[in-house]
Amino acid sequence: MGKGRRVGLVGTVAGVGAAGIGAAVGLRHVAVGRVRLRPDPDADEPFGELRGRELTVEASDGLPLHVEVDGPDDAALTLVFSHGYTLNRHSWHYQRRDLRGSFRMVFWDQRSHGRSGRSDPTNATIEQTGDDLYAVIRATVRPDRPVVLVGHSMGGMSIMALADRHPELFERQVVGVAVANTSCGDMAELTLGLPLVLAKVVRPLAPRTLRGLGRRAELVERARGLGADLAFVVTRKMAFADRHVSPTVVDFLEQMIRATPIDVIAEFYPALMAHDKVACLDVLGRVPTLVLAGGEDRLTPAVHARRIAEALPDAELVEVEEAGHVLPLEYPGVVTGGLRRLIDRVRPEREEERTA
Structure with missing residues (x-):
């Protein structure tokens, strides 16, 4: 494994447990009232308002x-950002804001998310999102220009699917990869922070519960709107x-999740649980890689990031001990700083300096 780094940051980890309906009444006064009234440095942040040149890319299934x-x-280097499950391109707000003007960047909404088209349910797979990423790269980056791929959660899985299905890109065009809060497999073993005994009971129920909710989408969407x-x-x-996370950031994340239809x-849930791309790590290992993890991530625990980093010969592992599942929003400086280091390692002018 390459360099390992553990970032200890000030802050007390919030107690996380199963959020029951009975507890919710009291929690509303604490977490919604008092938390939202405290000073918030991000209150005026223009979340969801950053825009670029828009285009529509046709996926392999149309x-x-x-x-x-x-x-x-004509930029020398392009960064392509892939967002996570239930989110959209705006989840990269801070990175887009802080890297703007320094690098060419491409942001896209994964199928059925954000402003992208609604997928046929049979194509709601990680393999398909990998092919979608391939279509986005081909449509936005010249074949002779290098690319750095950046993915959060499901976006990282899409990068792995791309490596699995199009390994030749990592020989001639992809020069670096950054993944945050993601996994290469064994997702079905997650406990979501529950005691192991309880997790074993809950896990088999989740797919059936979600399928049932999906069949009652209209009713569920009305309920989601009422339970803000x-x-x-x-x-x-x-x-x-x-x-101490900004309540405005929490609101922003919750709005993105709520905008994703329950169906x-x-x-996508079965595809995430079945995700297994360990075999593609050899392809990712051809380029420098940044692997970011949250020490308190309940959805893709840090052990998943460590497993990825250990399998790669040129990986930098950054683990933020007091962070959860959305590092790009919770600790944006850590993510952006890591991207700057990765870019500095792979940017074309550095390559020219080395070969001069």
Whole structure:
């Protein structure tokens, strides 16, 4: 394994447990009232408002994918960002804001998410999102220009699927990879922070529950709209670990999740649980890689990141001990700083310096 780094950050990990309906009434006053009233440095942050040049990319099955490009088409290096499950391109807000003007960047909505087209349920697979990423790269980056791939959660899995299905890209065009809060497999063993005995009971119920909710999508969507306070509490407890996280950031994340239809969530869930791309790590190992993990991540625990980093010969592992599942929003500086280091290692001008 390459360099290993563990980042200890000040803050107390918020207590996370199963959020029951009875507890929700009291929690609303604490987490929604008092938390939202405290000073919030991110209150005026223009979440969801950053825009680039828009284009539509056709996927292999004809589905329209929404893509936005920041930066000149003749840039020496392009970063392509793939977001996570139930999110959209705006989840990269801080990275887009802070790297804008320095690099050419491509952001896209994965199928059935954001402004991309609604997928046929049979194509709600990680293999297909890998092919979608391939279509996005071909449509937005010239074949002779290098690319750095950046993925969060399911976005990291899409990168692995791309490596599995199009390994030749990692020989001639992809020069670096950064993944955050992701996994190469064994997702079905997750406990979601529950005691192991309880997790073994809950795990088999989740697919059937989601399928049932998906069949009652209209009713569920109405209920989701009415339960904003409870959604705020659950999002804060499950996605974040730092108790000082901005309530505006929590709201922003919850809104992205709520904007994803429940039937889409149900359709992709089996693909995530069945995800197994250990074999593709040899392909990722051809390029420098940044692997980011949250020490309190309940959805893709840090052990998954360590497993990926250990399998790669040129990986930098950054583990933020007091972080949850959304590092790009919870600790954006750590993610952006890591990307800058990775870019510095792979940027074309450095390669020219080495060969001069």
